[in-house]
Amino acid sequence: MVQGSQWRQAVKHFCAKTGYPLLAEPLSQLRIDFKDVTVLQHHDHLLRSSWSKEVAPDIVIRLGGPPTCKALKKWLEHHRCPMIMFDPFNSWADPSFTTSEILSVGNEGLSAIAEIIDPTMADPQWQTTWRSANDQASTTINNILDSEPLLQAAVARELGRHLPSDHVLYVSNSMPVRDIDSFMEPHSDSLHVIGNRGASGIDGVISSAAGAAASGQPTTLLIGDLAFQHDMGGLIAARSLDITLTVVVLDDQGGGIFSHLPIAQVTDPAIFEKLFTTPQHLPIAGIVEALGIEYQEVSDARTLADLVREPQGIRVIRIPIDSSHDIDQHLRIGRAVADSIESS
Numbered sequence: 223m224v225q226g227s228q229w230r231q232a233v234k235h236f237c238a239k240t241g242y243p244l245l246a247e248p249l250s251q252l253r254i255d256f257k258d259v260t261v262l263q264h265h266d267h268l269l270r271s272s273w274s275k276e277v278a279p280d281i282v283i284r285l286g287g288p289p290t291c292k293a294l295k296k297w298l299e300h301h302r303c304p305m306i307m308f309d310p311f312n313s314w315a316d317p318s319f320t321t322s323e324i325l326s327v328g329n330e331g332l333s334a335i336a337e338i339i340d341p342t343m344a345d346p347q348w349q350t351t352w353r354s355a356n357d358q359a360s361t362t363i364n365n366i367l368d369s370e371p372l373l374q375a376a377v378a379r380e381l382g383r384h385l386p387s388d389h390v391l392y393v394s395n396s397m398p399v400r401d402i403d404s405f406m407e408p409h410s411d412s413l414h415v416i417g418n419r420g421a422s423g424i425d426g427v428i429s430s431a432a433g434a435a436a437s438g439q440p441t442t443l444l445i446g447d448l449a450f451q452h453d454m455g456g457l458i459a460a461r462s463l464d465i466t467l468t469v470v471v472l473d474d475q476g477g478g479i480f481s482h483l484p485i486a487q488v489t490d491p492a493i494f495e496k497l498f499t500t501p502q503h504l505p506i507a508g509i510v511e512a513l514g515i516e517y518q519e520v521s522d523a524r525t526l527a528d529l530v531r532e533p534q535g536i537r538v539i540r541i542p543i544d545s546s547h548d549i550d551q552h553l554r555i556g557r558a559v560a561d562s563i564e565s566s
């Protein structure tokens with residue numbers, strides 16, 4: 223995770239000069255639509271397919287903390303190629319032991335290397351391989367999302383596309399941050415995507431987003447229904463602030479993330495729902511309106527785009543999500559992307 227405009231300039235310069243593809247986690251502030259850099263938004267899908275086993279890098283340069291994307295972590299562990307880690311604060315944070323060299327320097331080191339590196343050392347085919355796989359994944363994903371009802375993947379994509387400039391997108395843990403990773407396209411450099419992956423808590427998320435909004439930047443929070451319920455107090459407190467905060471609640475009736483785990487396949491559905499999904503049947507509309515907060519219910523991408531483009535005051539947008547359709551769509555997207563890149 224890398225922040226700051228100097229890092230941004232250094233990374234842009236380095237990748238543009240070498241042609242190295244940039245695998246940018248969404249909270250890195252680097253998943254930006256740099257015109258002359260191959261920024262991959264679908265590395266999560268690409269690296270989960272068997273294609274990734276054949277695509278072995280000669281070298282990896284790691285900036286920021288260890289990867290949170292599981293597929294990326296496994297890919298690095300699988301290939302164990304030379305990996306240079308820029309580590310200005312000497313964190314030595316390398317839980318997978320995949321780093322071969324640690325440089326105690328920051329963006330100035332990367333900029334200096336970008337100045338002197340010979341761009342002809344890099345194989346242009348490497349960039350083409352990644353770019354075409356990423357484009358193919360995009361086409362496959364967009365075909366599915368554009369032809370089906372609004373579910374969590376499309377919400378993540380639409381927010382990246384339509385939030386206005388100078389805006390903060392605050393992302394809750396559980397599926398929101400994963401879907402933002404898997405589906406948000408490279409965006410403008412004036413959209414700041416933040417979250418708190420640390421211990422991955424679903425507590426205090428509305429309060430944190432309200433804190434971000436209190437810095438003066440209009441903020442949109444993407445949050446699941448359990449995390450929303452967990453911090454109702456944060457919503458109540460936020461009313462006393464003069465902030466612009468849109469809370470987009472993905473209401474899939476409980477912790478949808480658990481249905482992606484193997485245990486969901488081997489547990490009696492009623493027991494699984496009671497012990498894992500724990501739907502709360504919270505009357506979100508009634509609660510929000512009782513607090514005097516604007517409430518909208520949205521079930522199509524165009525209405526969502528129109529609303530998020532025009533932030534105002536504090537409001538809650540609830541998107542009802544059919545959990546079984548959502549899980550099925552994630553599985554189908556994974557298979558379709560793998561099929562499309564493996565058969566090309």
Ligand SMILES: Cc1ncc(C[n+]2csc(CCOP(=O)(O)OP(=O)(O)O)c2C)c(N)n1
Binds near residue numbers: 480
């Ligand atoms: C404070 C806290 N309690 C419990 C958990 C365990 N946990 C992880 S994800 C999750 C479900 C979150 O549900 P929701 O916010 O609706 O998001 P979804 O899974 O549907 O994406 C829970 C309970 C946690 N991470 N943090």
